[in-house]
Amino acid sequence: MTIATKQYEALTDETAIALARSLYPFPEGAELVCREIGDGNLNYVFQIKDPKSGKGLIIKQALPYAKVVGESWPLTLKRAAIEANALQKHGEFAPGLVPVVYATDEELAITVMEDLSHLTIAREGLIQGEAYPKLSEDIGEYLARTLFHTSDFALHPFEKKRLAAEYSNPELCKITEDLIFTDPFFNNDTNDYEPELQGAVEAIWNNAPLKLEAAKLKFSFLTEAEALLHGDLHTGSIFASESETKVIDPEFAFYGPIGFDVGLFLANLMVQSITRQGEERQIVLSHIEKTWDVFSARFTQLWEQEGIEAFKETAGYKEFVLEKIFRDTLGFAGCELIRRTIGLAHVKDLDGIENAGLRIRLKKQTLQIGEALILKRAEVKSIGAVAGLLEELQ
Numbered sequence: 001m002t003i004a005t006k007q008y009e010a011l012t013d014e015t016a017i018a019l020a021r022s023l024y025p026f027p028e029g030a031e032l033v034c035r036e037i038g039d040g041n042l043n044y045v046f047q048i049k050d051p052k053s054g055k056g057l058i059i060k061q062a063l064p065y066a067k068v069v070g071e072s073w074p075l076t077l078k079r080a081a082i083e084a085n086a087l088q089k090h091g092e093f094a095p096g097l098v099p100v101v102y103a104t105d106e107e108l109a110i111t112v113m114e115d116l117s118h119l120t121i122a123r124e125g126l127i128q129g130e131a132y133p134k135l136s137e138d139i140g141e142y143l144a145r146t147l148f149h150t151s152d153f154a155l156h157p158f159e160k161k162r163l164a165a166e167y168s169n170p171e172l173c174k175i176t177e178d179l180i181f182t183d184p185f186f187n188n189d190t191n192d193y194e195p196e197l198q199g200a201v202e203a204i205w206n207n208a209p210l211k212l213e214a215a216k217l218k219f220s221f222l223t224e225a226e227a228l229l230h231g232d233l234h235t236g237s238i239f240a241s242e243s244e245t246k247v248i249d250p251e252f253a254f255y256g257p258i259g260f261d262v263g264l265f266l267a268n269l270m271v272q273s274i275t276r277q278g279e280e281r282q283i284v285l286s287h288i289e290k291t292w293d294v295f296s297a298r299f300t301q302l303w304e305q306e307g308i309e310a311f312k313e314t315a316g317y318k319e320f321v322l323e324k325i326f327r328d329t330l331g332f333a334g335c336e337l338i339r340r341t342i343g344l345a346h347v348k349d350l351d352g353i354e355n356a357g358l359r360i361r362l363k364k365q366t367l368q369i370g371e372a373l374i375l376k377r378a379e380v381k382s383i384g385a386v387a388g389l390l391e392e393l394q
């Protein structure tokens with residue numbers, strides 16, 4: 001359903017409640033409570049709830065600027081429609097793995113969706129030591145389904161190009177291009193790191209082969225319209241519990257290289273594995289392996305069952321494609337590891353470590369793995385070998 005549009009205005013608790021009431025069959029006379037619960041950098045997230053019946057919903061609204069920086073950083077409101085449409089498109093192919101969208105309004109830049117507050121943001125839970133037994137299976141499945149079904153391997157080329165145009169998202173892509181692929185590799189003002197990392201950071205800036213590979217990865221990101229990506233699939237974009245997994249926040253969605261989504265998720269698991277020891281590390285390493293294993297097995301199955309005939313009938317082509325995705329995945333994961341350590345946007349997994357000596361040591365390990373993945377992505381034979389690299393870290 002689409003709400004009768006009016007001019008954009010930022011919602012308040014009161015207007016959010018009125019809107020929720022008009023959209024959802026709350027019990028007669030229910031006294032609704034509203035809280036702004038957004039902890040992201042860019043948007044407002046209102047939770048509207050009837051405390052008596054426990055019923056509620058979420059209204060996410062984009063602001064015409066980035067919340068984290070303020071009005072000095074304007075950002076297109078179109079991202080709200082991209083997010084709402086991507087949630088629904090990905091929901092078609094991976095039902096149950098994204099929130100249900102109840103309503104959208106492009107003018108108000110809102111998505112009205114299922115309240116997932118009974119789940120925890122995976123990053124937070126992982127930091128607390130949650131094992132999330134279904135996480136890798138569900139995300140492997142989500143990645144295979146959403147990426148395969150929106151690619152040229154499944155779609156008529158007209159439909160694929162129509163979607164690629166619909167999801168043109170230049171402003172949000174530019175943020176990724178700068179913050180992941182460019183700034184961390186140069187002495188740029190947006191970078192943010194502790195003085196103890198100065199030597200490691202300068203080693204990156206002076207590493208010509210590394211910068212060359214990062215530039216190649218950036219060009220892939222800029223040009224390879226392989227599938228409708230989520231575009232920001234870190235562990236903060238995933239709600240999880242023992243039994244459920246839901247992917248939120250696809251405002252960076254666009255047609256890009258398949259390995260970018262896979263790599264971003266794996267990199268965020270890698271950071272988590274670096275912060276853990278022993279048995280706990282093993283749990284995360286098996287999530288890393290299982291994500292790739294489930295993704296590639298499911299992608300293969302979809303290819304064989306539902307793929308475009310001409311591709312299916314070309315011997316060796318599926319293997320070629322999966323090998324390319326694997327290589328890209330490692331390279332993009334490497335860039336994510338580096339930028340989460342020294343770039344603008346950090347992760348709590350590392351920054352939350354109070355012991356400064358330990359924190360710096362683990363950040364250096366994160367940079368080391370990031371560099372290795374970027375430089376050696378063509379040589380690494382299997383996901384098991386990646387887990388092996390992480391397992392060895394002391």
Ligand code: ADP
Binds near residue numbers: 042099236249251
């Ligand atoms: P941003 O784009 O600003 O990062 P997110 O979509 O990641 O916004 O949402 C920010 C936070 O709001 C999430 O970390 C979560 O705590 C809360 N949130 C978002 N969507 C939902 C939802 N459907 N149900 C419950 N909480 C949500």
Ligand code: MG
Binds near residue numbers: 039121
């Ligand atoms: Mg939260």
Ligand code: MG
Binds near residue numbers: 236
């Ligand atoms: Mg977010």
Ligand code: MG
Binds near residue numbers: 040232249251
């Ligand atoms: Mg977001």
